[in-house]
Amino acid sequence: MNKRIIPLIMCGGAGTRLWPASREVHPKQFLPLFGARSTFQDTLIRVSDAALFERPVIITNNAYRFMVLEQLAEIGLEADVLLEPMRRDSGPAIAAGAAFAQTRDKDAIILALAADHVVRDTAAFVAACREGLTAAQAGHIVTFGVQPERPATEYGYISPGDVISGQVRAVAKFVEKPDAETAAGYVKSGYLWNSGNFMFRAAVLLDEYRKVDTASVQAVADSVANAGSDLGFIKLDTDTFASAKSISIDYAVMEKTSRTAVVPVACGWSDVGSWHAVWELSDKDGQGNAARGAAVFEDSRNCNVTTDRALVALEGVDDLVVVATQDAVLVSRQKDANGLKRLVATLKNVAPQVTEDHIKVHRPWGSYQSVDNGERHQVKRIIVKPGGRLSLQKHHHRSEHWIVVRGTAQVTVNELVKTVHENESIYIPIGAVHRLENPGKIQLELIEVQTGSYFGEDDIIRIEDDYSRS
Known part of the structure; x- marks a missing residue:
């Protein structure tokens, strides 16, 4: 047998x-x-x-x-x-x-x-x-x-x-x-x-x-x-x-x-080893064009479009790959996979961040995405899964203001533990030991407004963490 x-x-x-x-x-x-x-x-x-x-x-x-x-x-x-x-x-x-x-x-x-x-x-x-x-x-x-x-x-x-x-x-x-x-x-x-x-x-x-x-x-x-x-x-x-x-x-x-x-x-x-391979495996219109996301084709043939959000419109072109994410756009010839390999190698030297991570960053508890940033502020959209919680942490260089737009948050700020509902907010001073968690059954979504002199992820001082990162 x-x-x-x-x-x-x-x-x-x-x-x-x-x-x-x-x-x-x-x-x-x-x-x-x-x-x-x-x-x-x-x-x-x-x-x-x-x-x-x-x-x-x-x-x-x-x-x-x-x-x-x-x-x-x-x-x-x-x-x-x-x-x-x-x-x-x-x-x-x-x-x-x-x-x-x-x-x-x-x-x-x-x-x-x-x-x-x-x-x-x-x-x-x-x-x-x-x-x-x-x-x-x-x-x-x-x-x-x-x-x-x-x-x-x-x-x-x-x-x-x-x-x-x-x-x-x-x-x-x-x-x-x-x-x-x-x-x-x-x-x-x-x-x-x-x-x-x-x-x-x-x-x-x-x-x-x-x-x-x-x-x-x-x-x-x-x-x-x-x-x-x-x-x-x-x-x-x-x-x-x-x-x-x-x-x-x-x-x-x-x-x-x-x-x-x-x-x-x-x-x-x-082996889906190129965007051309993705095009070969995708459904196409009568002119051989494939699209994932919002795309319009006019007098264009055998093109492949993938877009996260923005509408992509192609006119008078053939055999192109266009991939639009929230922080990068690729325009390439369909069959030149080696060209893309060379391009990514170049990007790793001149703009390494766009080869390493998306604007939307996945974490074990959910995700966060940068919405806006300036010299003294940064705005993020944070999603926390049901039952998920961030590490108990503090920052040396920034304060945070959390506004709940969906779901319910349980927030720890030093000795205070507070439930924050939709359309409510809470302030986290610089240096305060704090934690965010989702005690509910639906996703928690909030907007985080950071103000301060430095916003790098290395200003997260983890004290306790469910995911062994402290």
Whole structure:
């Protein structure tokens, strides 16, 4: 009888290829690019059939941990969440997931999936998982080779070899991203796109990894063995994990092992690696234009617009990407993904803030957004989730005035604890120890007016905090 599979969801990447919608602290896997759910949520739902899949393991980092929990709760699923102390690429991440899975089941079968991929045909994907499971149990490291829809230059390719069983083939070779002419030849010759998703016995993957880099695998295993627990998260040990070499799983294992196999699959897969890929996956009008948000097209073709708020109007242009957020606007050619990569690299030097965070900043208790600021004032819109509360804190350089516009706030100011309702306000003097919380059942929304000489987040002196930030 086949074992159930443990999904290992990797969601620690920054996703800068979809800037400015995707930022360092709120990357593309958590964005609702194609409907109400994020690709992270869709990935979890895809592997939620309890007849085939076990409770998932998610590997992420400290910055994304509360987004992971929030998005899990929104779809009613639970998982074991591992926190990497620092990024070490997919090799150590997958090894950590495999080592952790062995603490649950020494014979664990792992399905390692990227959190930011799209699969339009879930049934075909699940069928491919069932097809590959027997080969994985037999000791193969199975990858999923996508039937090409076009001669893509943005993907690596797999040359399938001899039949192993059923639809499962040996891997004759992996090849890097080709130029257009070579890609056309690959497609004609029956090559498959390399999806970068894998299924394997945890023990086999770790054994093959050890042959290449024993020290890194031991470091990762030690980081799992010495892991701590914090607010329900599993925190990998920093000192041991740090000594693992940063490397992708392709270079560490897949291109060196003799145990690889491939399952061909046609499931509407994309790694959503560019705005052009988003356009390909989006609904379009009769002229090939796609829009998310308010957009008007006149004499324009094959354009892609994403906008948070402002109306975007295009006239007399073809093959453009326009992405408008509240603090940045991108105008780009449809097919020049490398150009955007170069642009973001430049921005990291000249305007790093717009690559790192949005105006709306997510926190474990809710979010805040800057509305206006000047030399001696700053205005923010603050949202606190039901049951959420900010840290007990004080400031050296600013006072605050809170006006509740929706919901009910419970406010602590030094020794005073007061309930503040809609259309009421309260003043927080400089240096006062204070806390804001939402005791109600609906979101708390308030306007915060800060006055003073300095408004940086490093002027928050946390005394107590529910989220271990003090």
